[in-house]
Amino acid sequence: MVKYFVFTDFDGTLSLTDTGAKVIDVCFGYDNRKAFDKLILDKVRTYTDCVAEMWDSVNISWDEAKELIKDAKIDPYFKEFQNHCNEHNIPIAILSSGLIKLIHEVLNKFLTKEELEKIQIFANDHTIAENGHWKIIYRDDSELGHDKGRTIQEVRDKDSDIKIIFIGDGISDISASKHADYLFAKEGRTLQRWCEQEKIPYYPYTTFEDIWKVLENIV
Structure with a gap:
């Protein structure tokens, strides 16, 4: 019997709100964040350096962050x-490039304890320094801070027979998509454009309902 494993991105995929951007924009500014995104894409600065600096600009309390999201x-x-x-x-x-505490804050409002316990979460963490500034703690030492493809491979190494289903939307999902047997890319987002450009087979989706309509004929 074929075994399947679903991996999904969080911000912009499972969550309709980008929780990290919501918090960063208040302290760092939307325009500054977009400028840093361009520096990353143009390879002027590394992803981890830029993201670390953006998070370091955050100097609000945890309660204030919860209010924002x-x-x-x-x-x-x-x-x-x-x-x-x-x-x-x-x-x-x-699989998330965001912060695990923000993820839990959102999921706790919509999922029961039992539902949440059935979901593994692989994400970055953070601390708040004495001066009130946030510091991101990356999950691994990769150039992405959390290489989602590496995390999938860690799971696959434990069971080489599983079929990987990956659901994503953005640039941080590209490494994970390379490990997927079934790839779902959100309509109109960066991951879909990358799949089209690189001629990578994928299933487009708008909601998780679309995804299950495909999977019910596979699993």
Whole structure:
């Protein structure tokens, strides 16, 4: 019997709100963040250096950060998607370049304790220094701070027979997409454009309902 494993990005994919950007923009500024994004894309500065500097600009309390993301929503069909996966014994893991505490803050509002316990979360962490500034703690020593492809490979090394389903939307999902047997790229986002450019096979989606409509004919 074929075994499947679902990996999904969080910000912009499972969550409809980019939690990290929400917090950074208040302290660093939207225009500055976009300028740093360009520096990364143009390879003027490294991803980890830029992101670390952006997070270091954050000097608000945890309670203030929670207030900023209090209206964050998740994909309206994710809970139904998770139920389908549970029925088919398909584990789900979140792969994120964001902060694990922000992820938990959002998920705790929408998932029960039992639902949350069934999801593994691989993400970066952070601390708040005495001067109030945030410091990101990267999950690994890669040039991305969290190489999602490396994390998938760690899971696959434990069971080479599993089929990998990856769901994403952005540039940080490219490394993970290279490890996927079934790749889902969100309509109109960077990952989809990359797939088109590199001629990588993928399934387009708008919501998790679209994803399950494909998977129910596979699993």
